[in-house]
Amino acid sequence: MLLTVHDLAVARGGVPVLEGVSFALGPGEALILRGPNGSGKTTLLRTVAGLQPPLAGRIEAAPDAIAYAAHADGLKATLTVAENLTFWARIFGTGDIAPALAAFDLEDLADRPAGALSAGQKRRLGLARLLVTGRPVWALDEPTVSLDVASVGLFAEAVRRHLGQGGAALIATHIDLGLEARVFDVTHLKARPRASAEDEAFL
Numbered sequence: 001m002l003l004t005v006h007d008l009a010v011a012r013g014g015v016p017v018l019e020g021v022s023f024a025l026g027p028g029e030a031l032i033l034r035g036p037n038g039s040g041k042t043t044l045l046r047t048v049a050g051l052q053p054p055l056a057g058r059i060e061a062a063p064d065a066i067a068y069a070a071h072a073d074g075l076k077a078t079l080t081v082a083e084n085l086t087f088w089a090r091i092f093g094t095g096d097i098a099p100a101l102a103a104f105d106l107e108d109l110a111d112r113p114a115g116a117l118s119a120g121q122k123r124r125l126g127l128a129r130l131l132v133t134g135r136p137v138w139a140l141d142e143p144t145v146s147l148d149v150a151s152v153g154l155f156a157e158a159v160r161r162h163l164g165q166g167g168a169a170l171i172a173t174h175i176d177l178g179l180e181a182r183v184f185d186v187t188h189l190k191a192r193p194r195a196s197a198e199d200e201a202f203l
């Protein structure tokens with residue numbers, strides 16, 4: 001398995017959001033996270049990506065296995081598209097940025113500063129970054145926001161190729177990406193309100 005999550009409980013702002021979350025992702029597998037707004041998908045992804053500690057449970061993955069792409073694109077506005085990708089390729093110790101430019105149709109924009117891209121173009125660059133991480137598990141939060149239909153197609157194709165190369169993907173999305181993927185609905189895993197220490201004193 002590339003990623004195994006055992007009986008995870010996660011919180012946001014100190015408030016428990018989800019509990020009893022368990023799933024496993026092997027090479028070539030994708031899992032689509034579903035649930036209404038505020039149900040905890042972002043919180044779960046952030047926890048799995050190691051950006052915040054779990055309240056309980058275990059996350060098993062090889063060190064540096066997970067590449068996380070969040071709502072914020074996290075691009076360097078003054079660097080060009082190519083320079084942004086080169087920067088990240090160096091950070092992650094990978095080489096060629098050409099496949100990432102091609103996968104997201106960014107070749108014609110390679111010399112444009114990231115700050116001068118449209119929202120959808122920025123998002124394409126943010127997603128292209130995944131390809132230069134060289135990491136096997138992609139954890140993606142609403143990756144298709146701002147993308148037009150053609151770009152959603154490019155993204156789905158990039159995920160398919162990643163899975164075909166033995167990678168895995170955990171994707172929170174409200175749209176159908178046309179991927180062969182299992183769906184994991186977090187709705188029924190909503191954390192029960194906890195008794196506070198004060199309440200417990202009366203129990």
Ligand SMILES: Nc1ncnc2c1ncn2[C@@H]1O[C@H](COP(=O)(O)OP(=O)(O)OP(=O)(O)O)[C@@H](O)[C@H]1O
Nearest residue numbers: 012013014017035036037038039040041042043044
């Ligand atoms: N920075 C924050 N501080 C405190 N609580 C937060 C914060 N961000 C989100 N929350 C709360 O945490 C809960 C889970 O939010 P989360 O963003 O994980 O949901 P989501 O399923 O990703 O929602 P969406 O589909 O709208 O993106 C919600 O009740 C939300 O209001």
